Every structure is written in structure tokens, then in C-alpha cells.
Amino acid sequence: MSTVNTMRAISQRALGGPEVLEVIEVERPEPRPNQVLVRVRAAGLNPTDWKHRATGGFLGEPPFVLGWDVSGVVEAVGIGVATFKPGDEVFGMLPYPWGHGSHAEYVIAPVRALTHKPSSIDHTQAGALPLVSLTAWQALVENAELRPGQRVLIHAAAGGVGHVAVQIANARGAHVIGTASAGKHDFLRQLGADEVIDYRDTDFIEAVKDVDVVLDTLGGETSVRSLRVLRPGGIVVSILPVGSDEFGEEAERLGVRAVRMLVDADRAGMNAIAELVEKGELRPTIAGTFPLADAAEAHALGDTGRTKGKLVLVVD
Numbered sequence: 001m002s003t004v005n006t007m008r009a010i011s012q013r014a015l016g017g018p019e020v021l022e023v024i025e026v027e028r029p030e031p032r033p034n035q036v037l038v039r040v041r042a043a044g045l046n047p048t049d050w051k052h053r054a055t056g057g058f059l060g061e062p063p064f065v066l067g068w069d070v071s072g073v074v075e076a077v078g079i080g081v082a083t084f085k086p087g088d089e090v091f092g093m094l095p096y097p098w099g100h101g102s103h104a105e106y107v108i109a110p111v112r113a114l115t116h117k118p119s120s121i122d123h124t125q126a127g128a129l130p131l132v133s134l135t136a137w138q139a140l141v142e143n144a145e146l147r148p149g150q151r152v153l154i155h156a157a158a159g160g161v162g163h164v165a166v167q168i169a170n171a172r173g174a175h176v177i178g179t180a181s182a183g184k185h186d187f188l189r190q191l192g193a194d195e196v197i198d199y200r201d202t203d204f205i206e207a208v209k210d211v212d213v214v215l216d217t218l219g220g221e222t223s224v225r226s227l228r229v230l231r232p233g234g235i236v237v238s239i240l241p242v243g244s245d246e247f248g249e250e251a252e253r254l255g256v257r258a259v260r261m262l263v264d265a266d267r268a269g270m271n272a273i274a275e276l277v278e279k280g281e282l283r284p285t286i287a288g289t290f291p292l293a294d295a296a297e298a299h300a301l302g303d304t305g306r307t308k309g310k311l312v313l314v315v316d
């Protein structure tokens with residue numbers, strides 16, 4: 001356990017596999033104006049954590065502490081923070097990509113990244129939600145403006161983003177089609193999927209058509225091929241933001257829209273997510289929880305790309 005002025009965090013001195021992760025003891029930060037110091041109770045893990053651990057990504061060379069999801073208790077507030085006070089239970093996504101650092105006992109968050117944690121879920125559930133829910137919300141609602149009755153195709157629907165996207169699309173009254181391996185089809189139906197496709201034995205292009213919105217969580221050729229299942233004016237929102245020009249060019253040729261996006265920290269989106277939780281329309285599925293010290297184990301599991309729902313670090 002750390003002392004009064006220090007905290008434990010998961011850091012790395014080199015890029016590489018899960019084994020580069022180590023527990024370090026560092027000084028506990030102080031909130032500056034418009035910042036909140038959160039005592040972390042739970043912090044979700046996301047593919048961007050494994051990608052940054054291995055490649056440095058947007059963050060460059062280590063050392064750094066990963067983690068963008070946070071659920072916890074306000075420990076202290078900086079000058080000017082009127083929205084929260086010490087003791088408040090909050091959750092949110094730290095600004096992506098440079099606001100990282102929630103895989104630790106405490107983290108600094110800009111006040112606008114947080115909202116009040118819904119009382120109907122615990123910290124583990126709340127810590128699982130922010131990044132994937134904001135991604136799904138910004139893709140389906142803000143970019144695609146998904147409406148009741150529209151047909152939406154969600155790739156990798158059993159994954160972190162996908163399983164939340166299915167619920168958000170269902171709550172908006174859309175007709176939801178999801179891809180997953182056969183063993184996860186019951187799970188998708190329970191979440192509200194109307195149709196399921198086993199991507200291992202069925203090419204989605206053969207199985208669906210006249211789609212209004214595709215959420216592309218796979219990238220590569222899936223982005224371009226997804227354009228071909230749209231009805232005129234439909235949209236593919238890809239959350240794999242780097243790719244060839246072919247995506248845009250093919251969209252123009254077909255008379256459809258192609259968008260690539262990165263999730264963006266946002267309290268309005270977090271409030272919308274909290275409201276869905278309060279209405280009972282959104283719940284994360286927890287694939288596994290790990291204490292901070294076992295972060296490497298969680299990364300190794302996440303690295304497989306096969307998890308159903310979310311992995312979460314739980315901090316005592």
C-alpha cells in the first residue's frame with residue numbers, strides 16, 4: 001500500500017509485451033484549476049492500452065501510465081471546480097489520447113471529462129463503460145444520427161465497443177444486426193440484437209443489405225467492403241482511423257458516406273450514457289476483473305482479441 005503522499009501506478013520503461021508492465025510508486029498529483037483528483041476504484045482496459053503498451057502509439061517513448069477509463073471517488077478538486085466535491089462518485093473517459101493515466105490508485109481528470117456515477121451500477125461496471133460507450137455513442141448517435149427503424153450492422157458485436165453499441169442502437173429503436181462467432185450469438189440476442197451473423201462461415205456482404213449504418217470496429221478491408229451493404233445515403237463509421245484512400249473514394253462512387261473517428265472525451269456524452277444506465281437500457285458485461293498488480297495478466301487476455309465485453313482493473 002502506498003503512503004499518504006504517494007500512489008501505486010502501472011508503468012513501463014520499454015515497449016513490448018505484457019511483461020514490460022510494472023507497479024511503481026510515484027508522488028500523488030495535485031489537482032490544478034478545473035481539475036479533479038479521483039481516487040480510482042475501477043478502470044477499464046481497452047485495445048488502445050495494449051496497442052500503446054506495444055508500440056507507444058500517440059504517446060511515443062515510455063515511461064507512461066496507461067488507462068483512459070475511470071470510475072472512482074473525488075479526493076480533491078482544483079480551483080474553480082463547482083460541479084464536484086470530495087466524496088462524490090464519478091466516472092468518465094480521460095481526454096484521448098494525451099489525458100491517460102487511470103491505471104493507478106489516483107488520477108487527475110479535467111472536470112469536463114467526468115460525470116456523476118449512476119447509483120444503479122457499481123464502480124467495476126462504471127469503470128468498464130466510458131471509452132467504449134462514448135465511442136459507440138459518438139459513432140451511432142453523433143456521426144450516423146441513428147433513428148428508430150433504421151438498420152444498423154455492428155461488426156465484432158460481442159467486443160467491448162460492440163456489446164455496448166448493440167444496446168445503444170437497440171435503445172434507439174434500430175434494427176440491430178451483429179457479427180460474432182457462433183458461441184456468442186445468444187449473448188448478442190440477450191443484448192437486443194435482432195439478427196446475428198457468424199463471420200467465420202458467412203460473408204456479411206452475402207447476408208445483409210439495405211443497411212443505413214455500419215459501425216466498423218475491424219478496419220482494413222472490412223471498412224471498404226462494408227460500404228457495399230449500405231442503401232444510398234447510408235454511412236459507415238469506422239473507429240479504425242487510419243487506412244487507405246479507397247474508403248472515401250469507394251463511398252463517393254457508391255453514393256454513400258464514409259467517416260473515420262477517434263473517441264473524444266465529453267461530459268454531454270457521458271451524461272447521455274449515464275441516463276441510459278439509469279433507464280436500465282445499458283449495462284456492461286464484465287469479462288474479468290484484476291487487481292492493479294495483475295495488470296499484465298489483463299493485458300495478456302485482452303491481447304487475444306477474443307474477450308466478451310470488458311476487462312477491468314479494480315483498485316482496493
Ligand SMILES: NC(=O)c1ccc[n+]([C@@H]2O[C@H](COP(=O)([O-])OP(=O)(O)OC[C@H]3O[C@@H](n4cnc5c(N)ncnc54)[C@H](OP(=O)(O)O)[C@@H]3O)[C@@H](O)[C@H]2O)c1
Nearest residue numbers: 047135156158159160161180181239261262263305306307
Ligand atoms: N477510434 C476509436 O476511438 C476507438 C475506440 C474504441 C475502440 N477502437 C478500436 O476498435 C477495435 C475494437 O475495440 P473493442 O474494445 O471492441 O475490442 P475487443 O473488446 O478486444 O473485441 C473483441 C471481440 O472482437 C471479436 N472479433 C474479433 N475478430 C472479429 C471479426 N473478424 N468479426 C467479428 N468479430 C470479431 C471477438 O469475437 P469472436 O471471439 O466471436 O471473434 C471479440 O468478442 C479495436 O481495434 C480498438 O482499438 C477505436
